[in-house]
Amino acid sequence: xxIAAFVPFxxxxxxxxxxxxxxxxxINDPFTGEEIxxxxxxxxxxxxxxxxxxxxxxxxxxxxxxxxxxEEFGLPVPESPVVFMKSENAVIGPExxxxxxxxxxxxxxxxxxxxxxxxxxxxxxxDEASDYILxxxxxxxxxxxxLQPKNGQWTIAKGFDTFLPLGPFISDEVDPSSLDIECRLNxxxxxxxxxxxxxxxxxxxVSYLSKCMTLRAGDVILTGTPSGTNHMNxxxxxxxxxEGLGVLRNTVEDEA
Numbered sequence: 001x002x003i004a005a006f007v008p009f010x011x012x013x014x015x016x017x018x019x020x021x022x023x024x025x026x027i028n029d030p031f032t033g034e035e036i037x038x039x040x041x042x043x044x045x046x047x048x049x050x051x052x053x054x055x056x057x058x059x060x061x062x063x064x065x066x067x068x069x070x071e072e073f074g075l076p077v078p079e080s081p082v083v084f085m086k087s088e089n090a091v092i093g094p095e096x097x098x099x100x101x102x103x104x105x106x107x108x109x110x111x112x113x114x115x116x117x118x119x120x121x122x123x124x125x126x127d128e129a130s131d132y133i134l135x136x137x138x139x140x141x142x143x144x145x146x147l148q149p150k151n152g153q154w155t156i157a158k159g160f161d162t163f164l165p166l167g168p169f170i171s172d173e174v175d176p177s178s179l180d181i182e183c184r185l186n187x188x189x190x191x192x193x194x195x196x197x198x199x200x201x202x203x204x205x206v207s208y209l210s211k212c213m214t215l216r217a218g219d220v221i222l223t224g225t226p227s228g229t230n231h232m233n234x235x236x237x238x239x240x241x242x243e244g245l246g247v248l249r250n251t252v253e254d255e256a
Contacts, residue, residue, distance in 0.1 A: 005054070024043045024048060025041075055218055093165070104147060113176060122210055123210055132206065132215070136174055234252055
């Protein structure tokens with residue numbers, strides 16, 4: 001299933017639905033723990049605005065999880081996951097604007113596969129991980145590169161408002177161990193890889209992080225970015241496309 005969050009043009013509240021071609025079939029909130037059921041109401045995709053498909057309390061992000069990305073920054077391949085967090089204020093949806101802060105000189109894109117947690121979990125095994133995953137979506141780990149130290153704490157560089165685009169939908173119809181991932185800047189391909197090149201795979205990451213802290217329904221885990229990260233500027237259009245997960249498109253705008 002492909003789950004989207006959306007706002008109908010003639011309403012104000014956020015709804016959830018299953019994408020079916022050009023239709024969206026409304027469902028109950030998929031993060032309550034209840035069985036997903038359809039309401040019977042159907043919307044046309046042209047009559048709604050898609051928003052970020054999850055509203056996480058926290059986003060747990062993995063740095064340097066592609067060998068080539070570590071090498072391009074001259075850093076050693078990590079022996080255990082490099083973890084940092086983004087707050088809920090960073091989250092935006094498809095077609096929303098990424099705001100380049102006035103204090104940032106070099107704003108970078110980072111195409112990533114995001115894992116969306118379905119229900120609360122703590123201390124689970126790798127074999128149990130799939131039971132707690134609702135699905136996967138595209139993510140962009142936007143980074144103020146000039147504010148990021150090579151070693152140490154990355155919260156400022158990664159944590160500005162609008163620095164976590166997610167979408168356009170969540171799908172459980174893909175195999176996260178082998179997905180083509182691509183980033184385009186103004187239509188030009190700037191990152192291209194496959195998730196089979198991840199150093200730490202999805203089940204390991206979900207299990208590892210659940211042993212560090214409780215994962216809540218709606219939380220996301222960003223699995224890292226491949227090589228090729230570079231700068232974005234005012235007016236640039238950045239697209240993250242992952243096999244089976246659609247295209248996440250955003251435009252950069254300078255802070256007023």
